[in-house]
Amino acid sequence: MMTTTPSPPGPRRRDLLKLASASLAALGASILFPLSRAKAQTMTDIWDKTFPQSDLVEHAKVSFANRYGITLTGDLYLPKDRPETGLAAIALCGPFGAxxxxxxGLYAQMLAERGFATLAFDPSFTGESGGTPRxxxxPDINTEDFSAAVDYLGLHPGVDRDRIGILGICGWGGMALSAAAIDTRIKAVATSTMYDMTRLMSKGYNDTMTPEARRATLDQLAAQRWRDAEAGAPGYGPVSLELKGGEPQFVQDYAAYYKSKARGFHPRAINSxxxxxxxxxxxxxxxxxxxxxAEIAPRPTLLIHGEAAHSRYFSDTAFAAAAEPKELLIISGATHTxxxxxxDKIPFDKLEAFFAKHLVA
Incomplete structure (x- = not known):
């Protein structure tokens, strides 16, 4: 089933080409500028989310290890009014650099209010999760992170391990689809405003990276690797999303979310x-x-994207490549962020219905 609307005009090609031709376009443009003095974070139990805490949900900080031995940290949300066993569960991660x-966490708490056990986690090397360098x-380890979250949920006494799904946001939408394709324990997968980070980094926005630009990017990465080897530590640089003026609207949208304490700023977020x-x-x-x-099938896939999002093409092409049962839901007028x-724009009713239908014993 597909629910969609006519494709909107794409972002200004001049702006996208400007980013795609730059060497840092392979790193996701402004959302991936480097930082100096990155440090591992200490796990804390205080409520330090960018959204209010719900009275309908119980919250606990948890940790678990992935297959590579990296300890991940997550927030477990459980509905207060729940049975002792048999809950359907959802593991969540993203956006990229968040x-x-x-x-x-916002998605996780909202879905816990609707009766699911949910686990929002920091991926390896970021936030409160382990892994060095920071x-x-x-694409391999972060795909594994989703499966490690499934491990944790499946061992929880309140969860039915045959009723586990995953949800990935932005760059972790692609990771979620990758995980679902290889981990058949995942019974349903949804994405929101999905990025395929391997496609973006290797081809640039809208696949506009030329062979010459790709080679120049590889040469730059090779030179940086020598510098890292000589220094014995990875190279970092300026803080991300410090806008100078003239950036494309979607980069401004990222900054409006990640840099605003009224919306999404968080001191542990790479993009903030x-x-x-x-x-x-x-x-x-x-x-x-x-x-x-396509190998996710016969398990269902739901792709959600904004009509006005610069990144919509990622979900459009993923939907075309996926096999039934699949659905593409386009949110009228919504941007990526x-x-x-x-x-009012995130379709929580749809997400609840999708997981309730497909996470069945």
Whole structure:
């Protein structure tokens, strides 16, 4: 089933080409500028989310290990009015460069209010989760992080391990689809405002990276790797999303979310207060994560995207490649970051219905 609206005009091509031709376009443009002095974070039990705490939900900080031995930290949300056993559960992560105190936690708490056990977690190398060096990403390890969250939920005494789904936001939408394709314990997968980070980094926005630009990016990454080897530590640079003027609207939208204390700023978030290592793009350049998206079937896939989002093409093409049962839900007038925190635009009724239908014993 597909619910959609006519495609809107794409973002200004001049703006996208400007980003795609730059070497940092392979790192996701402004959302991936580097930071100096990145440090591991200490797990805290205080409520430090970017959204109010719900009276209908119980919250607990938890930790668990992935297959690589990295300890991940998550926020477990349980509905207060719940049975002792048999809950359907959802693991959540994203956006790329965010932490669980932001969008994924908001989604998790809202879905817990609707009766699900939910786990919003920080991926490896970021936030309160372990892994060194800090502030990097891996298409392999971060796909594994979702499966590790499934491990945790499946061992929880209140959860039915045969009723577990996952939800990925932004760059972790692609990771969620990758995880669902290989981990058949995942019974349903949903994404919101999804990015395929391997496609973005290896091809640029709207696949506009030329072979010459790709080679120049690889040469720059190789040179940076020598610098890192000589220094014995990864290179970092300026804090992300410090706008200078003239940035494309979607970059301004990122800054409006991540830099605003009224919306999404969080001191542990890379996009708010830091950045990735300068060599983060290396494994993304030749490891496409959506190659086997059709193998999610016969388990269902739901892709949600904003009508006006610069990133909509990621969900459009993923939907075309996926197999039934699948659905693409386009939110009228919504931008990419609207689906991070705008409660009136995030389709929680649809998400509740999707997981309630498909996470059945």
């Amino acid at each position: 932490v669980k105190e932001q969008a994924s 502030n990097l990403a891996s 207060n830091g950045s990735f290592t300068l060599t983060t793009a290396l494994p993304f350049m030749n490891l496409p994560i959506l190659t086997h998206i 609207d689906l991070y925190d705008q409660i």
